[in-house]
Amino acid sequence: MFLEIEQTSPIAIYTQLTSQIKKAIVKETLVAGDDLPSVRVLASDLGVNMHTVNKAYNILTEEGLLLKSKKGYVVSPKINRQTDEEQEDEMKKRLEDVLVDILVHNHSEKTVQEWLSELTVALRKGDN
Amino acid sequence: MFLEIEQTSPIAIYTQLTSQIKKAIVKETLVAGDDLPSVRVLASDLGVNMHTVNKAYNILTEEGLLLKSKKGYVVSPKINRQTDEEQEDEMKKRLEDVLVDILVHNHSEKTVQEWLSELTVALRKGDN
Numbered sequence: 001m002f003l004e005i006e007q008t009s010p011i012a013i014y015t016q017l018t019s020q021i022k023k024a025i026v027k028e029t030l031v032a033g034d035d036l037p038s039v040r041v042l043a044s045d046l047g048v049n050m051h052t053v054n055k056a057y058n059i060l061t062e063e064g065l066l067l068k069s070k071k072g073y074v075v076s077p078k079i080n081r082q083t084d085e086e087q088e089d090e091m092k093k094r095l096e097d098v099l100v101d102i103l104v105h106n107h108s109e110k111t112v113q114e115w116l117s118e119l120t121v122a123l124r125k126g127d128n
Numbered sequence: 129m130f131l132e133i134e135q136t137s138p139i140a141i142y143t144q145l146t147s148q149i150k151k152a153i154v155k156e157t158l159v160a161g162d163d164l165p166s167v168r169v170l171a172s173d174l175g176v177n178m179h180t181v182n183k184a185y186n187i188l189t190e191e192g193l194l195l196k197s198k199k200g201y202v203v204s205p206k207i208n209r210q211t212d213e214e215q216e217d218e219m220k221k222r223l224e225d226v227l228v229d230i231l232v233h234n235h236s237e238k239t240v241q242e243w244l245s246e247l248t249v250a251l252r253k254g255d256n
Contacts, residue, residue: 019225019228022228022229022232023228025232026228026231026232063233064233065232065233078234081232081233081234082233082234083233083234083235087233091226091229091230091233091235091243092243092246092247094226094229095226095230095240095243095244095247096247096251097147098219098222098223098226099244099247099248099251100147100150100151100154100251101150101219101222102219102223103154103251104150104153104154104193104209105191105192105193105209105210105211105215105219106206106209106210106211107211107219109248112223112244113244115219115220115223116223116227116240116241116244118220119220119223119224119227120227120237123224123227123228123231
């Protein structure tokens with residue numbers, strides 16, 4: 001299983017789950033149509049509450065990344081993952097916040113570019 | 129005054145303050161040695177609690193962006209704003225989270241680059 005939970009992390013468990021599933025979709029470890037483990041199985045595997053897994057799956061479904069069917073949750077086709085203008089503005093705002101934080105701490109735009117390339121290569125290579 | 133508070137925003141007021149002050153430093157609206165308004169004056173100008181302004185100033189001081197002197201808070205010189213490895217890892221992690229979110233929603237790396245250039249130009253031009 002590609003999901004790992006750090007119980008001692010300050011990051012909420014459902015957030016760890018949503019961000020790991022998003023990363024798996026970007027890396028294409030999970031592709032359109034793939035089944036996610038059932039809420040019960042994943043909760044038991046990870047030793048977390050079923051509500052936590054439910055919350056993560058619901059958020060991903062609302063974002064159009066998962067689809068809920070009778071059989072369970074599956075990864076949405078790309079067409080469902082598109083964003084509207086409001087969501088794009090929100091993403092740009094988050095990107096700006098990180099950018100400002102990097103630049104204000106004396107890092108140059110070149111550093112931002114280097115970090116981005118590094119991160120993109122790692123995501124595309126399928127590293128963790 | 130360059131600071132504006134949206135009372136109805138879901139973003140905490142102290143966070144609005146820290147991010148606007150960071151942006152002003154990146155834009156060089158505020159430069160090393162510049163005085164910040166006193167806690168009392170800023171709280172009264174913005175119609176917010178003094179604790180809120182204090183919290184924002186304290187966070188910025190801890191991040192090395194402001195210095196506290198007898199006279200009040202001033203913008204730190206660049207040398208104080210440097211980050212250690214742990215802080216850089218944390219920044220990269222935040223950048224990765226935004227990057228994954230952008231890519232998973234069907235935006236390409238090219239879009240990320242375009243958004244970044246757009247944001248950088250706006251920050252350098254001194255736009256709001």
